[in-house]
Amino acid sequence: MSRVLVCVAWPYANGPIHVGHVTGSLLPADIFARFNRLVGNEVIMVSGSDMHGAPITVSADKEKVSPEEIANRYHEINLKAINDMGICFDMYTHTHTENHGEEVRKVFVKLMEDGYLKRMTTPQYHCSDCGRFLPDRYVEGRCPHCSYDRARGDQCDSCGMDLNAEELIDARCQLCGAKPELRDTEHFFLKLSGFTDQLLKYVEGSSHWRPHVRAFTLNVLKEGLIDRPITRDISWGVPVPVQGFESKRIYVWFEAVIGYLSATKEWAKAKASEDDWSRYWKDEDCRSYYFLGKDNIVFHTIIWPAILLGNGGLNLPYDVVANQFMNLGGQKFSKSMGVSIDIPDLLTKFSPDVVRYYLIANMPEFKDSEFSWEDFAQRTNGELVATYGNFIHRTLSFTFKNYGVVPTRGALDERDRAALERISRAEKDMRESLSACRFRDAMKSVMDLAQFGNQYFDAVAPWTLIRSDKERCGTVLGVSLEICKALAVLGSPFMPFSSEKIWHDVGMEGSVVESGWNGTKTPLKEGKKMEKPVPLFAKVEVPLSGGFAKYSALDLRIGKVIEVERHPNADKLYVMKVDIGRPITIVTGLKDFYSAEELSSKTLVIVSNLEPAKLRGVKSEGMLLAAEVGGGLALLTPESDLPPGTPVTSGLEVGSKTISFKEFQELDIRVGSLAGGSPPKLDIGPRTVSCATERGEVGRKYAALVQDESAVVMHAKGDIKIVFDRDIPVGARVR
RNA sequence: AGCGGGGUGGGGUAGCUUGGAAAUCCCAUCAGGCUCAUAACCUGAAGAUCGUUGGUUCAAAUCCAACCCCCGCUACCA
Numbered sequence: 028m029s030r031v032l033v034c035v036a037w038p039y040a041n042g043p044i045h046v047g048h049v050t051g052s053l054l055p056a057d058i059f060a061r062f063n064r065l066v067g068n069e070v071i072m073v074s075g076s077d078m079h080g081a082p083i084t085v086s087a088d089k090e091k092v093s094p095e096e097i098a099n100r101y102h103e104i105n106l107k108a109i110n111d112m113g114i115c116f117d118m119y120t121h122t123h124t125e126n127h128g129e130e131v132r133k134v135f136v137k138l139m140e141d142g143y144l145k146r147m148t149t150p151q152y153h154c155s156d157c158g159r160f161l162p163d164r165y166v167e168g169r170c171p172h173c174s175y176d177r178a179r180g181d182q183c184d185s186c187g188m189d190l191n192a193e194e195l196i197d198a199r200c201q202l203c204g205a206k207p208e209l210r211d212t213e214h215f216f217l218k219l220s221g222f223t224d225q226l227l228k229y230v231e232g233s234s235h236w237r238p239h240v241r242a243f244t245l246n247v248l249k250e251g252l253i254d255r256p257i258t259r260d261i262s263w264g265v266p267v268p269v270q271g272f273e274s275k276r277i278y279v280w281f282e283a284v285i286g287y288l289s290a291t292k293e294w295a296k297a298k299a300s301e302d303d304w305s306r307y308w309k310d311e312d313c314r315s316y317y318f319l320g321k322d323n324i325v326f327h328t329i330i331w332p333a334i335l336l337g338n339g340g341l342n343l344p345y346d347v348v349a350n351q352f353m354n355l356g357g358q359k360f361s362k363s364m365g366v367s368i369d370i371p372d373l374l375t376k377f378s379p380d381v382v383r384y385y386l387i388a389n390m391p392e393f394k395d396s397e398f399s400w401e402d403f404a405q406r407t408n409g410e411l412v413a414t415y416g417n418f419i420h421r422t423l424s425f426t427f428k429n430y431g432v433v434p435t436r437g438a439l440d441e442r443d444r445a446a447l448e449r450i451s452r453a454e455k456d457m458r459e460s461l462s463a464c465r466f467r468d469a470m471k472s473v474m475d476l477a478q479f480g481n482q483y484f485d486a487v488a489p490w491t492l493i494r495s496d497k498e499r500c501g502t503v504l505g506v507s508l509e510i511c512k513a514l515a516v517l518g519s520p521f522m523p524f525s526s527e528k529i530w531h532d533v534g535m536e537g538s539v540v541e542s543g544w545n546g547t548k549t550p551l552k553e554g555k556k557m558e559k560p561v562p563l564f565a566k567v568e569v570p571l572s573g574g575f576a577k578y579s580a581l582d583l584r585i586g587k588v589i590e591v592e593r594h595p596n597a598d599k600l601y602v603m604k605v606d607i608g609r610p611i612t613i614v615t616g617l618k619d620f621y622s623a624e625e626l627s628s629k630t631l632v633i634v635s636n637l638e639p640a641k642l643r644g645v646k647s648e649g650m651l652l653a654a655e656v657g658g659g660l661a662l663l664t665p666e667s668d669l670p671p672g673t674p675v676t677s678g679l680e681v682g683s684k685t686i687s688f689k690e691f692q693e694l695d696i697r698v699g700s701l702a703g704g705s706p707p708k709l710d711i712g713p714r715t716v717s718c719a720t721e722r723g724e725v726g727r728k729y730a731a732l733v734q735d736e737s738a739v740v741m742h743a744k745g746d747i748k749i750v751f752d753r754d755i756p757v758g759a760r761v762r
Numbered sequence: 763a764g765c766g767g768g769g770u771g772g773g774g775u776a777g778c779u780u781g782g783a784a785a786u787c788c789c790a791u792c793a794g795g796c797u798c799a800u801a802a803c804c805u806g807a808a809g810a811u812c813g814u815u816g817g818u819u820c821a822a823a824u825c826c827a828a829c830c831c832c833c834g835c836u837a838c839c840a
Contacts, residue, residue: 243766352834352835420800422798422799471787481803490797490798599763642838
């Protein structure tokens with residue numbers, strides 16, 4: 028019996044939470060907390076919505092509402108989503124409470140008094156019309172590097188240089204257009220550098236941390252910490268408790284982490300035992316676990332510990348359980364499928380346990396993982412439904428049909444005893460994995476038990492026994508029900524809703540949560556009437572992304588190069604004029620591959636409806652297609668001459684809207700070699716796909732639009748195919 | 763290009779920190795079994811140059827170096 032504080036990174040109240048939040052921090056924390064409660068530890072789990080900071084004020088300005096309104100809206104939405112996911116907090120608050128403000132104030136003052144803060148004055152733009160200091164991104168002006176007229180104070184969109192707002196020429200306020208003036212402004216800085224040695228010792232002593240968390244932190248520490256400002260000239264946030272700082276607020280990164288402490292205190296107040304918070308923060312036997320995504324590591328392994336060290340007397344994080352990212356790339360995720368990925372939306376389509384199962388099975392614990400609908404369906408249907416759900420259901424329905432009550436268990440034979448031992452082994456495995464925060468492994472040991480259940484059930488074949496020896500049959504069903512019950516208990520941290528249902532269906536009273544870990548040992552209620560079982564999970568169906576429709580967004584044209592010049596402002600770029608039926612300007616990065624003379628005679632394939640973009644100050648109105656691999660590059664060109672402007676449709680519909688560069692990048696165009704056969708095959712390097720195009724020269728390399736297991740050779744009307752001006756390996760990607 | 767994460771049977775993965783016999787599991791394939799169960803379950807088989815090259819070692823998927831490729835964020839990518 029011990030005490031555990033579970034802290035979860037604070038979701039930002041500027042949008043609904045998505046699978047990344049759940050699989051990265053909320054879900055592992057919930058499993059860990061549930062597991063600890065199950066084994067009888069004292070646990071509280073705390074977090075809340077991070078309500079302050081610039082992005083929320085930006086959203087608020089956009090919608091012309093108060094920041095508070097935005098923050099409250101998403102707080103409510105997320106609170107509900109968290110609840111619906113079965114994520115069980117002892118306190119889920121937010122950072123805009125009186126309590127939190129007070130706590131932040133206290134910590135701030137303590138650090139200030141003990142000399143861990145310093146004041147520094149820096150110049151900053153102030154707009155007298157708006158009556159406020161302007162964050163760098165709200166200042167606009169001419170870029171000192173490229174003369175672009177609408178550069179922002181943090182960065183120039185045109186040439187990409189990082190800027191300081193003071194460098195801008197003719198700066199103006201982006202909100203009202205007035206000319207702002209530079210004013211000195213004073214801020215507090217946290218003297219992080221002074222903590223370096225203590226932190227090094229702390230991190231080096233934490234050998235139980237995940238390797239990537241520890242290595243990353245040590246790396247940052249060795250590079251040297253810099254003192255960081257912890258106040259800002261903004262109006263949305265926690266006030267600075269110092270005279271003369273009435274117009275300023277505490278910077279969110281400093282303030283939000285203090286939420287762990289303030290939330291614990293709020294929890295203690297709510298249960299009317301105010302001092303209970305200290306049992307979780309001052310008692311050195313209490314371990315604190317922090318669950319977050321890898322983008323958040325330094326805040327929890329450096330900044331928060333530094334604040335705690337400065338404050339004194341409070342426990343440092345025992346473990347910082349940072350997950351990697353679950354990526355949502357790969358096109359399969361697009362909204363065009365009618366399924367987006369935020370949690371409120373996901374839960375309208377799938378039950379929380381199904382979502383939880385997949386997110387655990389695919390949790391990015393040690394490396395990034397990829398969410399895909401195909402995988403989601405496969406794992407749900409093949410593992411959760413077919414192994415776990417099916418074992419429970421075949422046991423329950425057979426028992427119900429033949430007995431109607433929980434059968435009486437007679438003498439056990441060797442196999443039965445082995446089965447019961449197998450339950451103990453699963454318990455032990457799961458306990459070990461979860462104690463080490465290995466969630467996938469832990470759930471695997473539960474699934475393995477379900478699979479064992481199927482093996483046992485098959486081996487004892489109750490459908491035969493029922494005709495020959497009903498008493499013995501009752502015994503094996505009793506053992507099977509034991510396994511079901513164990514699955515309910517062991518599965519409860521992962522799939523709490525179904526666990527309760529199983530618990531009830533095998534005839535147990537109360538709940539798994541109440542019975543705790545010992546539920547596996549609590550005897551079945553023999554003779555208790557059963558209810559007609561309903562399958563726990565249904566198979567899921569997800570829409571498949573079909574066909575080559577996505578390529579229809581492209582409007583490809585034949586283009587002839589008119590002239591080629593060097594980019595005035597970049598060494599690697601050319602500025603080209605190309606005739607695609609009309610002359611356009613294209614900026615390209617081909618300098619390493621082609622001389623201007625070589626290029627000037629080329630006939631190319633151009634994406635004509637790409638969103639124009641400024642590259643280093645020059646507007647590019649399109650993009651030429653080239654295949655690239657390793658150090659090699661080849662341009663796409665028609666196999667025989669075509670007039671400029673000829674559409675390259677590849678037999679598909681042609682898009683009329685402009686497409687973004689990002690959308691373009693999601694398309695998979697590759698160099699493929701035609702392999703013949705019927706239907707013809709196309710070798711695209713790592714694999715061979717079927718080719719939807721009829722003719723073509725076997726062995727020749729063509730540009731191909733790839734979609735899953737099939738591909739279309741890119742061609743213009745008259746079946747003029749697209750080839751390359753140089754040799755390039757099969758499989759090279761076109762971009 | 764920079765930062766981060768990877769490359770292990772057809773697909774997806776475990777193992778790598780702390781080198782060591784026949785490399786894990788899921789799906790797909792093939793052969794069998796069962797018929798209680800949601801065409802679900804169980805058994806068996808085939809299938810891997812552990813990205814490439816070099817190094818350290820008695821021994822490398824595992825450690826070191828270089829290179830190649832893939833993914834995410836960023837960018838003088840278009």
